[in-house]
Amino acid sequence: MDDYLEIGGRKFTNRLFTGTGKYPSDELIPDIINASGSEVITVALRRVDMDSETDNVMKHIPEHIQLLPNTSGARNASEAVRIAKLARAAGCGNWIKIEVISDNKYLLPDGHETVKATEILAKDGFVVLPYINPDFIIAKQLVSAGAAAVMPLGAPIGTNRGLQTREMIQILIDEIPLPIVVDAGIGKPSHACEAMEMGAAACLVNTAIASADNPVVMARAFSNAIKAGRDAYLSGMGVVHQLARASSPLTGFLRDA
Amino acid sequence: MVITLNGEEETVKGPITLFELLAEKRLKPESVVVELNLDIIDKDKLHDIKIRERDVIEILRFVGGG
Structure with a gap:
């Protein structure tokens, strides 16, 4: 099946974005990239530490x-x-994940400031992927502001608690004409799989991989889960019923008179 | 002269260019980005710009992040 994700004019076949924070050693990163198959990797910008x-x-x-x-x-x-x-x-391209956070306890993003930054940067030629609460109104404003994708959180950053915002993410998937990349809170491959089954375009995972005892194997597990979820979404899942429906034909011959 | 480098006051022997400052700190220009008094400096301009008294300089690089 010809299935790819297109963002900012680039096509990707892998739908797992991986973060590079919190690893026991940066030396692990090539193995993580390999095991995850990720084609999009997040980094942060910091002051150079002159003393080390x-x-x-x-x-x-x-x-x-x-x-x-x-x-x-x-x-x-x-x-x-x-x-x-x-x-x-x-010198590493024009993609940017907007993350504006003024709340230090829950690390929740400021939607209003995020829309403002998105508008400025999209006009300036950036490919902008804003990180937001899954708020439909903010997401619509981000579409108008020129975002290339929208990245709603499943749960607060680093909590590994999964898709606590499931209903709100589903609204974005159904209504927003941009790729929806679920970011933050995904703690297990099954969470990522579920997001993909719902129709998310991709997931961004960092803490769940970095904090596993074996991050490389966990990266592979996430990659597999995301592929499974995507395939399930594309296959057109069956209808959910309240009552049982037999999988085997009920011939009834045992009770034939 | 005294400059502010990454938020810390620092005395440097002048006159010195931004390129020479990076060399002194053993930093490769291609691996960092330099901001001088809130202006981003193109890598090919680092040779031309001399540091002045009270300049505020930020030297940044990519680190792991999510």
Whole structure:
């Protein structure tokens, strides 16, 4: 089946986006990318630590990978725009995941500031993937603002609690004419599989892979789950019934008179 | 002269270009991005720009993130 995901003019066959944070060592990243099959990888921008020989994460990421830098640390639209421009100047393309967070307890995104940043950056030629609460109204505003995809959260970042926002994500999948990439909160392959069965275009997973005892095997498990969920979605799932319906023919010969 | 480098006050021996500052910090220009007084500096301009007293410089790079 000819099935690909298109974002920002690029086509992808793999629908698992992988984050590069929280690994015991950045040396694991090539194996994670390999096992996940991911073609889109997120990174963050930070000050160079002058006092230590900090590693450069880029040396672990193959060239064919689409980098998706995030604006983590931004508390409003103008900080997100500043980080996005720095990320582009760092020379790794024009994709940006807008992440504007002013709440330190739940790390929930600020929808209003996210729409503002999206509008500015899309006009400036960025391929913008905003991270939001699955709010239909904000998502519609992001479509008008020029977003390339919408990334709703399943549960707060790093919680591994799964699709707590399932109903709201389904509305975005049904109504928003952009790829819906479920981001944050996905804790198990079954969560990702369910998101794909619902019709999500892709999932972004970081903590669940990075915090597994064996992150490489977990990356493979997520990749398999996402493929299974996507196939299930494309196959057109059967109708759910309240009462039993026999799978085997009930010939009834045992009770024939 | 005194500059602010990544949020910390620092004394550097001048005159010195941004390129020379990176070399002093043992940083490769291709692996970082430099912001001078909130302006992003193109990598090919690093040779041309001399640091001045009270400049605020940010040197950033990509790290792991989700």
